[in-house]
Amino acid sequence: MGQTCAACHTAEPDGEWSRISHQRKTPEGWLMSIARMQVMHGLQISDEDRRTLVKYLADRQGLAPSETAGARYALERRLNTMESFESDAFTQTCARCHSGARVALQRRPAPEWEHLVHFHLGQWPTTEYQALGRDRDWLNLALDKMVPELAETYALESDAWTSWQASAKADPVGQWRLAGQIPGRGEMHATLSVSRSGDDLYSLELEGQYADGTALKGAGQAIVYTGYEWRGDLDIDGVAMRQVFALQGDRLSGRMFETEHDEVGFDISGARLGGDQPQLLAVQPGYLKAGSSTELTLVGADLEGDIELGEGVTLEEVLERNAGTLRVRVRAAADATGLREVRVGSSGAVTLSLYDSIARIRVLPEYSVSRIGGNGSSTPRVYGLFDAEAWAAGSDGIANTEDDYRIGIVPARWSVEPFDARAEEDEDTRFAGVIDAVTGRFTPGAAGPNPERRMSTNNAGNLKVVASVEQDGQSLSGSAQMIVTVQRWNNPPIP
Numbered sequence: 001m002g003q004t005c006a007a008c009h010t011a012e013p014d015g016e017w018s019r020i021s022h023q024r025k026t027p028e029g030w031l032m033s034i035a036r037m038q039v040m041h042g043l044q045i046s047d048e049d050r051r052t053l054v055k056y057l058a059d060r061q062g063l064a065p066s067e068t069a070g071a072r073y074a075l076e077r078r079l080n081t082m083e084s085f086e087s088d089a090f091t092q093t094c095a096r097c098h099s100g101a102r103v104a105l106q107r108r109p110a111p112e113w114e115h116l117v118h119f120h121l122g123q124w125p126t127t128e129y130q131a132l133g134r135d136r137d138w139l140n141l142a143l144d145k146m147v148p149e150l151a152e153t154y155a156l157e158s159d160a161w162t163s164w165q166a167s168a169k170a171d172p173v174g175q176w177r178l179a180g181q182i183p184g185r186g187e188m189h190a191t192l193s194v195s196r197s198g199d200d201l202y203s204l205e206l207e208g209q210y211a212d213g214t215a216l217k218g219a220g221q222a223i224v225y226t227g228y229e230w231r232g233d234l235d236i237d238g239v240a241m242r243q244v245f246a247l248q249g250d251r252l253s254g255r256m257f258e259t260e261h262d263e264v265g266f267d268i269s270g271a272r273l274g275g276d277q278p279q280l281l282a283v284q285p286g287y288l289k290a291g292s293s294t295e296l297t298l299v300g301a302d303l304e305g306d307i308e309l310g311e312g313v314t315l316e317e318v319l320e321r322n323a324g325t326l327r328v329r330v331r332a333a334a335d336a337t338g339l340r341e342v343r344v345g346s347s348g349a350v351t352l353s354l355y356d357s358i359a360r361i362r363v364l365p366e367y368s369v370s371r372i373g374g375n376g377s378s379t380p381r382v383y384g385l386f387d388a389e390a391w392a393a394g395s396d397g398i399a400n401t402e403d404d405y406r407i408g409i410v411p412a413r414w415s416v417e418p419f420d421a422r423a424e425e426d427e428d429t430r431f432a433g434v435i436d437a438v439t440g441r442f443t444p445g446a447a448g449p450n451p452e453r454r455m456s457t458n459n460a461g462n463l464k465v466v467a468s469v470e471q472d473g474q475s476l477s478g479s480a481q482m483i484v485t486v487q488r489w490n491n492p493p494i495p
């Protein structure tokens with residue numbers, strides 16, 4: 001830091017540096033700050049030195065796990081997350097150009113929040129003329145209202161950080177069981193073997209299978225920042241994938257997504273094999289029709305002890321049993337409906353949903369954005385990916401009431417329709433892209449003007465994504481809105 005940053009930042013007593021020593025943030029946050037120094041201020045630094053500095057700063061001036069808890073979606077690249085914050089002032093002032101999570105993932109004292117406000121206006125004077133800026137005295141509101149609020153909500157010093165720094169950190173080395181689900185392909189489970197390859201550096205080997213039995217295999221490496229921020233890069237069956245996990249004792253959680261298409265990814269939970277007690281991660285599938293018999297896979301670690309399935313569910317046969325997988329054939333009684341808690345030995349509970357019939361289908365995400373791309377442009381297409389979530393009517397037997405309960409993600413047939421009259425007139429379903437009827441993956445159209453469209457506009461569109469599910473010869477459907485829009489030119493690690 002003395003060599004690369006000292007040209008502009010001043011040394012302070014106790015070995016601190018102006019600005020740099022008075023902030024805490026995630027590894028991605030530090031990377032973005034330093035990248036900004038390069039782009040805006042002409043800092044010269046090698047990629048290797050930058051990596052070293054990001055690690056150094058994230059370890060010493062990071063965030064405790066509880067401090068990132070509500071905002072990990074941004075690190076996990078869940079770009080369709082609809083944010084909501086208690087403070088309207090915050091939403092309007094600080095979460096209109098970028099995510100509010102970018103702010104919530106930083107800690108600073110008041111003077112540092114104040115510098116940040118000045119930096120914004122100095123760098124982007126148009127802040128004051130844009131919507132939610134020109135109708136108010138933006139600068140003074142930001143300084144007088146937001147700075148105190150930010151310094152209070154996201155203070156530099158916290159008990160969480162002090163105690164996290166003092167606590168013993170989990171060792172990633174060992175074998176982990178992972179349970180995951182990815183839109184379009186469904187569930188998977190895998191074993192991840194982790195060995196040390198350097199200081200906070202690990203080699204990874206992953207071997208698993210999808211619910212349909214197809215194998216999943218890959219290898220790569222991970223680095224752990226701040227004692228828990230696990231970032232892995234793997235090649236899985238020829239596809240580059242990234243892991244953004246939080247490591248907590250014998251548990252892992254987060255997302256594993258394609259490096260080039262971060263919209264394509266698995267939700268992941270993990271448990272360490274050889275831990276203190278049985279850990280159950282998932283029951284796959286997580287639902288069972290009343291009166292039917294089916295095969296369930298219980299995924300977890302150290303799965304020893306009695307299998308508890310809940311009232312009305314009988315264990316017919318254990319098909320496979322080892323520390324990480326329990327494959328069983330079970331039967332649900334004809335009148336068994338509602339939610340059950342499944343346990344193995346002293347493990348925590350995982351929900352199994354028993355249903356008689358599907359009452360409604362919800363398409364997730366309810367609102368999403370996909371993007372045109374390719375066609376010689378510098379950014380790839382951003383796909384649309386969807387899940388059809390089945391819900392049952394609760395004890396009142398009426399759908400769309402408070403006692404409805406979630407059955408789970410079910411296979412569906414997918415199609416798109418114009419979202420409104422405008423979209424119909426512009427033939428958005430013809431130009432904006434194509435949805436795969438089986439997987440529900442939407443591939444947006446090519447980037448650039450399209451002479452076939454009115455005024456040669458691009459292939460943007462406004463679509464209704466429809467999932468249809470067959471049940472007893474009848475078709476049930478649900479829908480969601482998807483905007484197909486232009487490329488995102490600026491795509492920083494934290495949106």
Ligand code: HEC
Binds near residue numbers: 009034116
């Ligand atoms: C060429 C000059 C220059 C160099 C070299 C430089 N910085 Fe900066 N830095 C600035 C200026 C100017 C600001 C204030 C404006 C801003 O935030 O962009 C700043 C602000 C910052 C901030 C506060 C940003 C914020 O969000 O409030 C951080 C953190 C930072 N620098 C880190 C670094 C680190 C780490 C290095 C060395 C790897 C470095 N800088 C090297 C010029 C520089």
Ligand code: HEC
Binds near residue numbers: 095116124127
């Ligand atoms: C007019 C649009 C706009 C508004 C409004 C805005 N920001 Fe930003 N903000 C930006 C841009 C652009 C960047 C730089 C992104 C980059 O370098 O990748 C940024 C960067 C940041 C960063 C990262 C800086 C670093 O180096 O650590 C933080 C934190 C931040 N903004 C907080 C805020 C807060 C707090 C507010 C409300 C007071 C706010 N922003 C309002 C556009 C905006």
